[in-house]
Structures are given as structure tokens and as C-alpha cells.
Amino acid sequence: MDVKQRFTIDAPADDVWQAFQDPALLVECLPGATLTEPVADNHLKLMFQVKLGPISAAFAGEGDLSLDDTAHTGGLQGRGTDRKSNSRVKGEAAFAVIDEGAVTAVELNVSFSITGKLAQFSREGIVKALADQLTRDFADNLQQALQPEATADAAVPAGETRPASERGGTPAGSRPRLKSVDTSSVNALSLVWRMIVSWWRRLLGKSPA
Numbered sequence: 001m002d003v004k005q006r007f008t009i010d011a012p013a014d015d016v017w018q019a020f021q022d023p024a025l026l027v028e029c030l031p032g033a034t035l036t037e038p039v040a041d042n043h044l045k046l047m048f049q050v051k052l053g054p055i056s057a058a059f060a061g062e063g064d065l066s067l068d069d070t071a072h073t074g075g076l077q078g079r080g081t082d083r084k085s086n087s088r089v090k091g092e093a094a095f096a097v098i099d100e101g102a103v104t105a106v107e108l109n110v111s112f113s114i115t116g117k118l119a120q121f122s123r124e125g126i127v128k129a130l131a132d133q134l135t136r137d138f139a140d141n142l143q144q145a146l147q148p149e150a151t152a153d154a155a156v157p158a159g160e161t162r163p164a165s166e167r168g169g170t171p172a173g174s175r176p177r178l179k180s181v182d183t184s185s186v187n188a189l190s191l192v193w194r195m196i197v198s199w200w201r202r203l204l205g206k207s208p209a
Contacts, residue, residue, distance in 0.1 A: 003131045005108040007139040011146040013099035016106065017072050019146060020097060023065050029141035031134065036060070042067070048080060050130075057082040057118055059089060072097040087116030108135070 009016050019025055023039045027046055037045040042065040049058045061080025068074060079090040091112025098105040110131070 001112060001127060003108075003110045003112075003127060005110070005131055005135045006105060007135055008100070008103040008105050009139065009143055009146065010103055011143070013072065013097055013104040015146050016104045016142075017069075017097045019142060020074060020095070021067060025145060026142075029138050029145060031137045031141075044078070057085055057087065059087075061089070072099075082116070082118065085117040087114060087118035089114045106139075 023042060023044050024035060027033045027035050027044065032050055033046055033048045035044065035046050043062065044065065045062045047058055047060050049056070051057075059080035059082050061078055063076050063078025066075050066077075073094070073096045075092060075094045077092040079088070081088050089112060091110060093108060093110040095109075096107045098107065
């Protein structure tokens with residue numbers, strides 16, 4: 001299955017590209033995802049948790065990040081397994097950071113497959129709703145992480161000094177506070193319900209008065 005996403009960040013393209021060179025920051029921005037080991041040579045070992053109604057899945061997996069500094073493009077190939085449901089997911093994602101002047105656009109193209117008991121939930125509508133929610137939360141968190149340091153320093157009480165470790169010149173090093181979202185898991189059932197409500201509202205909007 002293929003899923004395409006696009007979002008914009010109110011930050012210079014160079015800063016956004018720098019953030020994409022920090023796998024730990026990217027995982028931190030993605031709800032439901034956590035690193036299980038330190039990143040080594042752009043190789044990631046992580047856990048991704050998702051709730052499908054009464055079913056909770058925790059995919060333990062790994063992936064490899066590749067980057068093209070000249071073109072500002074990259075890719076991620078990964079795979080994961082949920083032992084409880086004996087389900088497996090495998091896929092790859094390609095992304096591009098595009099300078100659009102006032103903002104920076106990020107385009108994502110994800111291709112994946114799911115096998116096992118959870119394959120029944122990989123219907124296009126459910127996956128699209130899940131992808132939309134994840135993209136919005138990821139973009140919001142990345143936007144927060146790329147806020148100018150002056151904004152973050154404004155929250156420091158008068159008379160106190162931010163530790164030197166938090167005053168680094170790079171977006172990844174400063175680690176500003178991220179959006180307050182539940183990063184422990186993603187509830188796909190609630191996303192499906194939102195999709196149904198949205199569809200019903202559009203249907204009523206087309207009905208004759």
C-alpha cells in the first residue's frame with residue numbers, strides 16, 4: 001500500500017534538513033515511537049505502539065536512514081514485528097525537503113505491507129486516517145523543535161540561566177519542548193470514527209435543503 005503526505009514548516013529549509021539528519025529527534029517527534037537503543041550510523045532500533053480498538057500492538061523493529069545532502073532528499077527502509085498478534089510490517093519511505101521561500105515543504109511517500117492478524121486493519125481508509133493524524137502531530141512537534149532559541153529562552157525565569165547543554169546552536173541540540181501529545185500510542189479506532197463523522201458531515205452538506 002502507498003501513502004503520500006505533504007506538510008509545511010515555518011522554518012528555513014536548511015534548519016529543517018538539519019533536523020532530518022537527527023534520527024533521534026525525528027523519532028521523538030513521532031507519536032507512538034520510541035528508540036530502544038542509541039542510533040548508530042543512521043541505523044535505528046525502535047518501538048512503535050498503536051491501538052486498534054481493543055487491540056494494542058507494539059511493533060519492535062529497526063530501520064536504516066539514508067540522506068542525500070545535495071538534493072535534500074532521503075529514505076528510510078524498515079521492518080517490525082508485533083509478537084502478540086504475530087503480525088509483521090515492512091516498508092520504505094522517501095522524503096524531500098523543499099525550500100518554498102516563506103516556508104519549507106516536506107513531501108513523504110510511504111510504501112508498506114502488513115501480514116498477520118493485523119492485516120485486516122490495513123484497509124485504505126483506516127491507514128489514510130492514521131497517516132493524516134501522525135503527519136499532523138509530527139509536523140507540529142517538528143515545528144516546535146525548530147523554534148528559534150530566543151523563544152525557548154523566554155520561558156526561563158528571570159535570574160536563571162539555561163544550561164550550556166541546552167544552548168547549542170543546532171535545532172536538534174536545543175531540544176525545545178514539543179507539542180503535548182500522547183506519544184505512548186496512537187488510537188486508530190478514534191481516527192476511524194473521526195473519518196466517519198467527517199464523511200457524514202460532507203454527505204449532509206450535499207443534501208438539498
